[in-house]
């Protein structure tokens with residue numbers, strides 16, 4: 001079924017090298033759930049799929065308060081910087097999730113069961129995915145859903161080599177829109193959607209709920225013997241100082257990552273942001289239960305993009321990203337509203353992060 005030639009021929013990557021961290025603004029991007037088989041038909045959708053940096057930047061800077069869409073974080077430099085964020089001592093999320101996988105992957109694989117069709121939102125090149133694929137009992141197929149064609153192709157090429165017996169069915173699509181899943185050669189017992197990294201937290205609550213409902217729908221497409229399910233990484237509410245440190249690492253990598261958004265607008269749109277006039281800020285709102293990342297103007301200044309001028313008074317901030325944190329109860333009640341029941345929760349010893357197994361109710 002997997003037809004790599006087909007995939008290679010289409011959808012040249014636009015500016016948007018989407019990782020897992022698609023955000024609410026992605027909901028505005030074209031609705032293209034594109035199984036591999038029909039990718040050829042979607043060539044013209046490539047630009048829409050890539051989003052529109054100029055239109056989104058102008059709209060965000062014209063709104064009040066000003067905003068910039070975080071989905072544009074992940075160009076090549078942003079992706080490299082994000083990998084470095086994951087290695088920072090303060091950024092506990094990646095390490096905690098990996099520790100959970102290391103300690104509990106056997107139990108996780110048992111919960112998911114044998115002959116699973118594993119769908120992953122994101123490219124699936126990570127260690128977590130490989131651990132899961134290694135431990136699952138005769139998985140039927142692996143279906144990564146990724147908006148960036150080059151990222152998708154690279155990860156599938158690696159996994160195909162490592163797991164020659166698992167059918168690879170890559171789908172080049174924006175996972176925030178419903179997808180018709182490709183059929184595997186062998187019938188699965190169940191379909192599992194894997195969504196690691198606490199990326200759900202980057203969505204506003206109503207969009208997170210919508211996305212969970214959509215995952216439930218996709219997990220239910222299997223027609224297997226068992227109900228579908230969702231395996232998801234969820235970051236937990238914790239001490240404000242720990243949270244704020246994670247998003248303000250001492251080495252300044254997160255700040256560089258955030259400000260790269262402005263560099264990107266300069267590079268790709270000919271904007272004239274003076275990077276020395278802006279700073280990264282990440283603060284935890286206990287009330288909202290989320291880290292709010294902004295870019296703050298350190299002085300009065302004007303910025304120009306495409307003939308438009310935008311004024312920044314000193315200390316004006318632009319909102320760029322939310323990272324919502326959950327309590328186990330809060331997450332379970334949101335999952336329930338999406339028609340999913342939390343049946344197992346694995347946490348790291350310090351209970352910083354959780355990996356949760358949800359089944360369709």
Ligand code: TRP
Nearest residue numbers: 021085198199202254293321323
């Ligand atoms: N999904 C990641 C998170 O919410 C993305 C991220 C890490 C991020 N550090 C960031 C987003 C800093 C914006 C700013 O943790």
